[in-house]
Amino acid sequence: MPTTALACATFLWIALTALLLGGALLRLVNRQTLAAPARLMLSLALGLPLIAYAVLALGLTGYLQRPWLAGLLLAGDVIGLLLGAYVLGDLLAGLRRMAGALRRSPQRLLWWLLMVWGLLVVLRALAPAGAADWDGLAEHLAMAKVWLQHSAVVPLWYEHHSQFPATVQMLYVLGLAWGGPVAAQLVNALFGFLAVGAVGWLARRHYGRASAAPAMVIFATMPLVGWLSAVAYVDMAATFYLTLSLIFFLKWLHRPQLAAALWCGAALGLGAAVKMQALPYLGVLAVGGLYVHWRRRGQSPGLPLRQLVALVALAATIASPWYIKSWILTGNPVYPFAYGVFGGKEWSAEQAQTYAYQQKSWGWGTLPPQEEFWSLPPLQRALAGPRRPDHLLLAPVGLTFLPARYVDPGFGEAAGFLMASPGPLFLAFLPLLLLIRRRPGAWRVTGWAVLPLWLWWLLTAQYSRYFLPAFAWLAPPAAYAAGEFLRRRWGRLAVNVALAGVALFALGAVALPLTGALPYLLGQQTAAAYLEEQLPNLYPALVYLNQQPGADGVISYGEPRLFYLDKPYMWGDPNYHRLLLYDRMNSGDDLLEAYRGLGLRYVLINHRFFPGAAPANEHIMALLNEAVAQGKLQSRPWGAYEVLTMTGSPTATAK
Amino acid sequence: MKKQRTHVAPAPVAPALDWRDLLAAAWVLLVVAIFLRQFLAALS
Numbered sequence: 043m044p045t046t047a048l049a050c051a052t053f054l055w056i057a058l059t060a061l062l063l064g065g066a067l068l069r070l071v072n073r074q075t076l077a078a079p080a081r082l083m084l085s086l087a088l089g090l091p092l093i094a095y096a097v098l099a100l101g102l103t104g105y106l107q108r109p110w111l112a113g114l115l116l117a118g119d120v121i122g123l124l125l126g127a128y129v130l131g132d133l134l135a136g137l138r139r140m141a142g143a144l145r146r147s148p149q150r151l152l153w154w155l156l157m158v159w160g161l162l163v164v165l166r167a168l169a170p171a172g173a174a175d176w177d178g179l180a181e182h183l184a185m186a187k188v189w190l191q192h193s194a195v196v197p198l199w200y201e202h203h204s205q206f207p208a209t210v211q212m213l214y215v216l217g218l219a220w221g222g223p224v225a226a227q228l229v230n231a232l233f234g235f236l237a238v239g240a241v242g243w244l245a246r247r248h249y250g251r252a253s254a255a256p257a258m259v260i261f262a263t264m265p266l267v268g269w270l271s272a273v274a275y276v277d278m279a280a281t282f283y284l285t286l287s288l289i290f291f292l293k294w295l296h297r298p299q300l301a302a303a304l305w306c307g308a309a310l311g312l313g314a315a316v317k318m319q320a321l322p323y324l325g326v327l328a329v330g331g332l333y334v335h336w337r338r339r340g341q342s343p344g345l346p347l348r349q350l351v352a353l354v355a356l357a358a359t360i361a362s363p364w365y366i367k368s369w370i371l372t373g374n375p376v377y378p379f380a381y382g383v384f385g386g387k388e389w390s391a392e393q394a395q396t397y398a399y400q401q402k403s404w405g406w407g408t409l410p411p412q413e414e415f416w417s418l419p420p421l422q423r424a425l426a427g428p429r430r431p432d433h434l435l436l437a438p439v440g441l442t443f444l445p446a447r448y449v450d451p452g453f454g455e456a457a458g459f460l461m462a463s464p465g466p467l468f469l470a471f472l473p474l475l476l477l478i479r480r481r482p483g484a485w486r487v488t489g490w491a492v493l494p495l496w497l498w499w500l501l502t503a504q505y506s507r508y509f510l511p512a513f514a515w516l517a518p519p520a521a522y523a524a525g526e527f528l529r530r531r532w533g534r535l536a537v538n539v540a541l542a543g544v545a546l547f548a549l550g551a552v553a554l555p556l557t558g559a560l561p562y563l564l565g566q567q568t569a570a571a572y573l574e575e576q577l578p579n580l581y582p583a584l585v586y587l588n589q590q591p592g593a594d595g596v597i598s599y600g601e602p603r604l605f606y607l608d609k610p611y612m613w614g615d616p617n618y619h620r621l622l623l624y625d626r627m628n629s630g631d632d633l634l635e636a637y638r639g640l641g642l643r644y645v646l647i648n649h650r651f652f653p654g655a656a657p658a659n660e661h662i663m664a665l666l667n668e669a670v671a672q673g674k675l676q677s678r679p680w681g682a683y684e685v686l687t688m689t690g691s692p693t694a695t696a697k
Numbered sequence: 698m699k700k701q702r703t704h705v706a707p708a709p710v711a712p713a714l715d716w717r718d719l720l721a722a723a724w725v726l727l728v729v730a731i732f733l734r735q736f737l738a739a740l741s
Binding site (some may be wrong): 442443465466467471531535 | 724725728740
């Protein structure tokens with residue numbers, strides 16, 4: 043594990059290069075007068091994906107090696123220093139402005155709160171990915187590490203997420219190259235801070251100066267944001283870009299100039315290059331633009347259709363490399379979604395159904411068992427479980443008070459509140475808009491834009507963090523509504539009590555996991571000892587596997603979090619891929635033969651999740667048990683985990 | 698020019714009971730209170 047100092051240095055190198063490069067690009071494409079904080083934000087918004095796309099180019103051509111990556115950053119530094127050095131002045135000006143706000147602003151308490159929150163997030167990010175970072179360890183960090191090991195961005199057929207847009211993961215590759223997971227986590231934290239800043243910008247520009255700090259506090263104190271800023275996910279980056287897109291969309295509606303339309307398109311494109319969930323946002327803003335164009339026909343100022351076309355075309359162009367890559371590799375640009383339309387390699391109708399069932403199971407309500415669910419009449423199926431009409435109507439209440447329903451069941455009730463909850467301030471403040479006579483124009487646009495996104499979320503996958511960008515859009519109107527009641531006697535008391543209470547709760551939620559990381563952060567505990575505590579039994583099992591000689595691979599069941607595994611590996615659960623056709627295997631020998639064909643020698647099982655009750659899993663477990671009984675697999679238990687090793691000589695070279 | 702003082706202090710005006718203010722305050726506190734209560738219940 044690289045030292046914390048090396049991780050910080052790696053992060054600073056990436057961030058400064060991005061800032062300089064973005065500054066250079068900003069100077070080329072936009073000479074309009076922007077305030078220093080906006081220039082800073084846009085420089086990073088452009089520079090970070092610019093570097094990521096360059097890493098992707100290296101990855102697709104097989105040059106994903108440290109010397110090339112270092113050369114890339116150095117080239118970026120040279121270009122950036124030549125053309126974009128002025129942003130360093132902006133950085134200093136921004137820091138001075140922040141210091142001024144902390145000292146003199148009437149809202150300085152809120153600024154101090156944001157500072158403490160940011161500090162806690164950074165401290166969290168300084169400890170290597172642990173228990174709170176499921177998707178980081180399973181997907182985002184893991185695929186970046188495997189690509190770095192392969193020196194290329196190759197399809198990982200056991201892992202369908204590797205076909206998703208991976209702009210942020212390209213930056214994680216850079217972080218992992220020298221700084222380990224901590225450098226990657228700091229990159230994600232930077233996106234978290236940028237998202238908070240973008241919410242402030244949205245509020246200041248479209249809801250009034252006084253709304254900026256409260257909007258940032260409302261957004262940052264969402265437990266979801268505290269959690270997602272401190273791990274290695276990609277939601278904060280998507281939220282950042284989608285918030286920028288709304289800033290420019292509103293600006294474009296207000297004063298229809300091509301530059302604003304292009305900025306909006308660029309932000310939407312970058313959002314879609316980070317996460318597929320940006321596509322509905324692109325759709326909603328495009329349709330909204332079309333509607334406004336129609337409403338304003340013959341009026342001045344209208345909304346020129348060609349600007350809307352330019353907006354969509356730029357968004358599509360920027361995001362396209364990822365979708366084209368997926369189309370070429372899998373036959374499906376949005377793999378593995380829309381399987382019925384596009385199909386997809388190493389995927390099947392059955393897997394698509396299981397995937398859809400899992401997504402429909404999130405939310406307040408219980409779906410019938412899978413087979414029964416798919417045999418229901420279409421209308422009954424559409425309104426089953428979390429989509430029961432009363433649950434749909436009460437979803438804002440459910441999401442606020444029952445957050446654990448809107449994530450995977452493994453989270454547990456308390457973590458649902460501390461990590462996956464949007465907090466109570468949206469439900470508390472947004473309805474106050476109904477009691478205000480004069481509402482800002484931006485709210486009308488935002489409200490109508492959020493409505494279809496909310497319906498989309500309700501009908502597809504009711505997973506709390508999938509709605510995060512819309513929460514970022516809603517934080518400024520929530521702050522505006524709260525601000526209106528700050529002028530009244532009882533409203534003032536209630537808003538202040540609510541903000542103070544939620545702020546304390548949110549700071550506690552971010553700080554709580556720090557207590558476990560403190561010995562490591564203070565140098566009193568090694569990274570290995572920390573990770574053993576964070577990932578009990580799993581981390582020791584992975585270390586044991588890393589210590590085994592040879593290049594034979596590992597197959598894992600019920601446990602996708604394999605980032606710390608250095609050997610070649612693949613996920614084995616039948617829902618993930620079709621590399622192993624378990625239903626055609628009738629004996630332990632068939633299974634072992636298939637393993638040998640893929641260069642696998644070790645089996646890792648997390649018995650907490652495998653085999654469970656699924657018949658397909660039980661079949662695999664029976665085959666494994668048969669091989670163990672015949673002495674062809676040797677078992678070594680690690681608590682809930684078990685490592686099985688093929689006896690005899692090592693197998694063929696790993697695939 | 699020196700500002701003239703008024704000889705008669707303005708009579709205090711009792712603020713009209715603003716039902717919106719009260720409703721908003723009650724709603725905000727209710728939501729936050731239920732959230733915290735639910736969280737405490739989740740802990741136990």
